[in-house]
Amino acid sequence: MIDLAGAPAGEAPVVHPDTTAFWESVAGGEFRLQRCLGCGTVRFPVAPVCWDCLSPDHELTGVDSSGTVDVSIVVERVTSGSVWAQHVPYRTGLVTLAGGLRVPGRILCDCGQAARPGTPVTMCRLPALDGTPVWAFRHSCREHPDRFFARGSGGDSATTASR
């Protein structure tokens, strides 16, 4: 596990049998989403059935994980009492991936450019409190040798049937 530039660990995902395959792909350094074998819809978030045709049959497919900032904010104070209170201020938001899906994630950026919608960012991963790798994004001002998720190849480079 590569701890990106010392970024602190946040809340861990709840991983259960329906979502294990997805989180294993993240742990393995790939961002692979479910593609419905009934109608072809690629879905996010992870779900046991297709939201369009209700088919449970799907495969995991690698998606282009390059993206641009859709919207981002800096959290200055955490009112929940969670672990995030130890990390303020931090930037988080939504990123539109090259394929058009919008996904959430922390955005590591020191220069402030990630405040602007449209700023290119690269997917990376950060450890959660329990060590589970969680995807995140970083702006180019946060250079790091880790290139996880930065393949940007798009499409179907890796698929695994899962039903």
Add this chain to the structure above:
Amino acid sequence: MYQGEACIAGVGTSESFGFSLGRSPVRLQAEALRAALADCGLPKAKIDGIATSHGAPRGVDYEEFVLAAGLDIRWASQMWSHGRWAAATITDAALSVSAGLADYVAVADTTTTARGYGRHLAALRGGNAVEGLRDAGGGHGEWDIHGVDTPGAATALAAQAYMDAYGATGEHLADVAVAFREHANANPMAIMHGKKMTRQAYFEEPVIAGPFRRADYCLSSEGAACLIVTTRDRARDLAKEPAVIAGMSGIRASRDDYVMFARPGLGVGIQRRRPFAAAAEPAVYPMAGIGRGDVDGLYMYDSFGSNLWMVLERFGFCGEGEAPGYIREVGIGLGCSPMPVNSNGGLMSEAHLSGYGHIVEMVRQLRGEAGRRQIEGASALQWATPRGDSLVLMKER
């Protein structure tokens, strides 16, 4: 078909609202029930139905309250917690009395906080946090694992998306917070009564998340409210003028309409981003037999200041992206707007009563009991949330 048979005949609240009242949720709710019964002169034994919600923020479940208050009921409805169910809970009560399932329903709701009386009770995991841990994120747009773990941070993200899209600024957020604070200063029950906030003071408030300062947030407070819902026929024998439940519409939910405080089309969470236009005539108006322009006062779920932008556009008071301009040009303040908004001070400056405090205020306005806050000639008032659920209350004719 519902024909406006139901009304709110009595209203009451806990004796006070505050951040930490030192009184248990059952006690607060009992205070509100007692006040509502006294308000309309109804003996407790007449209550034969209860509608409430339960979860976080911690309230009282229907059974716990029935036992504590010595009620004997034949109809109960218990929704999930949060203000998103205020209209649905009141709708349920209205339909139950219209259908004869109950004669007099106590709609009761209480909020206590983890920092308040919650300190004395077994831990209740925040409903917000539990929602945020869903695989699909939370209903406000939370994603706990990405640091958006509160409704506030999630709504800040939605507000930022709105500001990026339409050019709204912190000045426009200030318009909302300052107006509601002014209303609270005419409301002796409001927690922020006596705590005036100038525009300059607004900008001196600390930033919490994204564009939101502390004053853009609702109060995390304790209190209870109770409404006595019955038929208009029965209400004629009671002490106070009833408020007719004339129009009702339910909460909308879809993949494009699940982020609580973002109207469809804004493009937060997994919503699609697309142009938005309100329905020409949202269903609550024809049901009430009025038009949008007949609304004398708007009451909306102001957990965060930007929610007002969503409500104004969702119900078609203005077009997409025009709400901040509407607030400046038409106004939302008592005494200066043709349709004042949240004359009680709302969740941001009166107290967080999950919306029921607004409903109590609407009834008092329709009766002409609002004192310095009175909207002259108020005869049709609307409750509305960014998710499209709504009620129209009207003066009995």
